[in-house]
Amino acid sequence: MAEGGAPVTMSDVARLAGVSTATVSRVVNRRYGVSSSTTAQVRAAIQQLGYESSLVATSLRRSRTNVLGLVIHSFQSYTAEVLKGVMDALSQSGFDLIIYTNSDLYGTYAEGWEQRHLARLSGTLTDGCIVVTPWDEVRSGTPVVVIDPAKGSTVPSVTADNLTGATTVAEHLLGLGHRRIGFIAGRSSLAAAWAREEGYRRALAGAGVPVDPELIVRGDFNPESAAPVARVLLDRADRPTAIFAASDGMALKVLDVAKDLGLCVPGDLSVAGFDNIPESALTDPGLTTVDQSMYQLGYEAARMLKSLVCGDWEGPGQIVLPTRLVIRGSTAAPKTL
Amino acid sequence: MAEGGAPVTMSDVARLAGVSTATVSRVVNRRYGVSSSTTAQVRAAIQQLGYESSLVATSLRRSRTNVLGLVIHSFQSYTAEVLKGVMDALSQSGFDLIIYTNSDLYGTYAEGWEQRHLARLSGTLTDGCIVVTPWDEVRSGTPVVVIDPAKGSTVPSVTADNLTGATTVAEHLLGLGHRRIGFIAGRSSLAAAWAREEGYRRALAGAGVPVDPELIVRGDFNPESAAPVARVLLDRADRPTAIFAASDGMALKVLDVAKDLGLCVPGDLSVAGFDNIPESALTDPGLTTVDQSMYQLGYEAARMLKSLVCGDWEGPGQIVLPTRLVIRGSTAAPKTL
DNA sequence: GCTGCAAACGTAACCGATAACGATTGCAAC
DNA sequence: GTTGCAATCGTTATCGGTTACGTTTGCAGC
Numbered sequence: 190m191a192e193g194g195a196p197v198t199m200s201d202v203a204r205l206a207g208v209s210t211a212t213v214s215r216v217v218n219r220r221y222g223v224s225s226s227t228t229a230q231v232r233a234a235i236q237q238l239g240y241e242s243s244l245v246a247t248s249l250r251r252s253r254t255n256v257l258g259l260v261i262h263s264f265q266s267y268t269a270e271v272l273k274g275v276m277d278a279l280s281q282s283g284f285d286l287i288i289y290t291n292s293d294l295y296g297t298y299a300e301g302w303e304q305r306h307l308a309r310l311s312g313t314l315t316d317g318c319i320v321v322t323p324w325d326e327v328r329s330g331t332p333v334v335v336i337d338p339a340k341g342s343t344v345p346s347v348t349a350d351n352l353t354g355a356t357t358v359a360e361h362l363l364g365l366g367h368r369r370i371g372f373i374a375g376r377s378s379l380a381a382a383w384a385r386e387e388g389y390r391r392a393l394a395g396a397g398v399p400v401d402p403e404l405i406v407r408g409d410f411n412p413e414s415a416a417p418v419a420r421v422l423l424d425r426a427d428r429p430t431a432i433f434a435a436s437d438g439m440a441l442k443v444l445d446v447a448k449d450l451g452l453c454v455p456g457d458l459s460v461a462g463f464d465n466i467p468e469s470a471l472t473d474p475g476l477t478t479v480d481q482s483m484y485q486l487g488y489e490a491a492r493m494l495k496s497l498v499c500g501d502w503e504g505p506g507q508i509v510l511p512t513r514l515v516i517r518g519s520t521a522a523p524k525t526l
Numbered sequence: 527m528a529e530g531g532a533p534v535t536m537s538d539v540a541r542l543a544g545v546s547t548a549t550v551s552r553v554v555n556r557r558y559g560v561s562s563s564t565t566a567q568v569r570a571a572i573q574q575l576g577y578e579s580s581l582v583a584t585s586l587r588r589s590r591t592n593v594l595g596l597v598i599h600s601f602q603s604y605t606a607e608v609l610k611g612v613m614d615a616l617s618q619s620g621f622d623l624i625i626y627t628n629s630d631l632y633g634t635y636a637e638g639w640e641q642r643h644l645a646r647l648s649g650t651l652t653d654g655c656i657v658v659t660p661w662d663e664v665r666s667g668t669p670v671v672v673i674d675p676a677k678g679s680t681v682p683s684v685t686a687d688n689l690t691g692a693t694t695v696a697e698h699l700l701g702l703g704h705r706r707i708g709f710i711a712g713r714s715s716l717a718a719a720w721a722r723e724e725g726y727r728r729a730l731a732g733a734g735v736p737v738d739p740e741l742i743v744r745g746d747f748n749p750e751s752a753a754p755v756a757r758v759l760l761d762r763a764d765r766p767t768a769i770f771a772a773s774d775g776m777a778l779k780v781l782d783v784a785k786d787l788g789l790c791v792p793g794d795l796s797v798a799g800f801d802n803i804p805e806s807a808l809t810d811p812g813l814t815t816v817d818q819s820m821y822q823l824g825y826e827a828a829r830m831l832k833s834l835v836c837g838d839w840e841g842p843g844q845i846v847l848p849t850r851l852v853i854r855g856s857t858a859a860p861k862t863l
Numbered sequence: 864g865c866t867g868c869a870a871a872c873g874t875a876a877c878c879g880a881t882a883a884c885g886a887t888t889g890c891a892a893c
Numbered sequence: 894g895t896t897g898c899a900a901t902c903g904t905t906a907t908c909g910g911t912t913a914c915g916t917t918t919g920c921a922g923c
Contacts, residue, residue, distance in 0.1 A: 196645070196667045198909060209873050214911060222871060239665060241645030246909035249582050249878050264613055269606035276601055276627060288625035290613060308578030311533070313878080328576060330533045471808030535879060546903050551881060559901060583879035586908050650908075 197238045206234035217242055248313045257494060258315035259288045260306045262322055267483045271321060274487025282495060287315060304328060317498040319490050323379050332497035334490045337381060347490040347508045349481035351381045354512030355388025358461050358479055361514060362431045363396045365522045371422040371429035373439050376409040385435045385463060404429055408439050415439035419446045430523035431459035437466045437478055455521035465515055474518025481512050534575045543571035554579055585650045594831060595652035596625045597643045599659055604820045608658060611824025619832060624652060641665060654835040656827050660716050669834035671827045674718060684827040684845045686818035688718045691849030692725025695798050695816055698851060699768045700733045702859045708759040708766035710776050713746040722772045722800060741766055745776050752776035756783045767860035768796035774803045774815055781809060792858035802852055811855025818849050
């Protein structure tokens with residue numbers, strides 16, 4: 190059958206089978222109270238017409254839909270990792286997944302897009318939602334889990350231990366003998382950016398190394414934002430012997446800048462990042478970084494949401510996942526040591 | 527406001543504002559025929575209650591929803607690229623996007639999942655759908671665009687020029703002087719696999735090189751499937767001087783196998799792939815491949831669907847996008863020449 | 864033969880919104 | 894004072910299902 194023609198509805202099936210729509214509904218939902226002969230008739234009609242129940246109509250009437258929602262702003266490379274984790278966690282769970290995004294990719298977002306998207310889904314379509322954005326003003330009748338929420342949030346959430354992770358990286362650099370360590374911070378509005386910077390500061394303080402404000406510059410987590418500020422650091426007469434960027438994307442950009450300036454990594458400059466995106470393993474030299482497993486974040490968020498929806502969640506309201514230092518070739522002891 | 531409480535509906539707003547739901551609807555949809563004073567009252571009530579219209583209820587009643595759907599089986603790495611293209615094409619178009627996936631990631635798929643997913647969305651939720659799968663038995667009341675459809679399909683579709691792309695790669699290898707070129711085919715049920723193999727055959731035929739069936743082995747596009755069959759090729763006494771794999775994932779696996787066997791690429795063996803996934807640029811040596819721009823596929827599919835929904839599509843029913851040969855370090859003239 | 868009861872099935876209200884239609888109101892024109 | 898018309902707003906049917914409830918039917922038990 191080709192295109193065209195109105196979609197086949199339950200009453201079409203009912204008419205063909207010579208029964209009421211209620212009976213068709215009972216057959217579809219395998220409810221008690223339909224004789225085997227009429228069941229067979231109805232099934233035959235469904236088969237013949239190629240009927241599929243409408244998700245919309247069903248979800249409007251029913252409270253439970255067995256569909257979970259995921260709301261995102263736009264597609265980044267890490268988004269795919271999160272989604273893989275979410276889908277693996279939902280594998281064979283009986284829950285389907287709907288991802289809702291809007292088309293305003295580059296335009297300015299009207300305030301409160303999270304709430305708007307959430308409301309459109311969680312009204313009746315989904316049994317619960319995952320929100321991938323720093324945000325905590327959740328209003329929803331159904332459970333919501335936030336990945337990487339704003340600082341001090343009290344909504345159910347999953348986040349990486351950015352503070353410890355960043356501390357570990359800085360301690361790794363300090364352990365190698367570095368004392369002048371540049372830091373490229375992330376967008377200051379994000380909790381993750383704050384935690385990573387704080388980890389850097391604490392590690393230095395712990396080692397008795399004073400924090401030089403001149404060595405802290407700010408990007409926005411985007412690779413492109415790192416190039417100019419990295420140059421600022423590296424053009425200094427007393428340039429740092431190591432640079433710790435708050436994201437791998439920015440760290441990879443630092444590698445490019447270093448190459449442009451004729452600096453050898455890790456000979457002249459050690460570079461470390463945060464995230465462990467796939468590309469970081471493939472550069473030459475490989476990038477020392479912190480694995481925060483976006484996959485794991487997605488996986489845990491989905492697991493949590495699933496339990497919240499089923500009402501059998503036992504764990505804590507906020508999950509903080511451990512991070513893992515990944516040492517590769519981009520860091521070494523400073524030459525001047 | 528925290529969680530809990532039934533979601534606020536239109537009648538809640540109507541009650542608070544002292545009007546009927548019809549009036550609220552008119553205000554929400556900016557229709558003519560509401561005095562400015564009542565409009566203000568209604569808006570105030572909406573604000574106070576935090577009302578958001580339900581996507582489900584709206585789409586059930588209305589024919590048009592300004593939401594497009596995308597149906598996929600599971601998340602692969604290329605899926606993210608397709609999605610980026612789709613979202614860029616939809617940027618500021620007024621269309622939102624809903625991606626529907628089910629949870630059966632590893633389990634066996636019941637036959638006809640495409641139709642089932644499509645029916646659940648296109649009943650009323652979406653104005654049209656993109657289906658990312660080789661499939662052509664489309665039945666839908668709303669427009670559907672298929673990315674990478676089955677062979678000889680007549681539904682609106684977007685696909686890469688696999689035939690020409692594969693021919694180009696094979697000709698590149700022939701041009702370097704290779705005569706014994708192994709081919710690792712993809713899953714035979716897919717049209718893309720057929721086209722890529724056909725391109726390989728045609729290039730050889732064009733150069734007057736007889737096709738040796740012993741040099742053609744079959745994977746399934748998955749990286750893991752390539753290792754054993756690559757070994758079969760490379761363990762032969764008269765092993766090929768070059769291997770062309772029908773996907774980058776498989777080609778990268780061939781690089782691993784070659785390394786295990788102590789073969790030098792491209793000194794002892796040239797390797798080429800197809801897809802140009804990001805990883806292919808980062809290996810050492812870089813992988814010669816064909817860029818088919820999944821991004822572009824997604825972009826064009828979305829553009830086409832948008833026009834089909836609006837009824838102003840002028841282009842052809844099937845779009846075939848050109849491919850581009852990307853020459854990197856993994857291919858060179860054979861040593862024995 | 865009548866009652867009782869459960870199985871089988873239809874009727875109709877309902878989910879939250881939209882839109883055709885009807886009803887009310889105010890005001891100008893006759 | 895009517896009439897006419899437009900502006901404003903409420904009533905109600907409807908989208909495609911689900912489900913509480915009512916009705917019919919068949920059959921066992923008295």
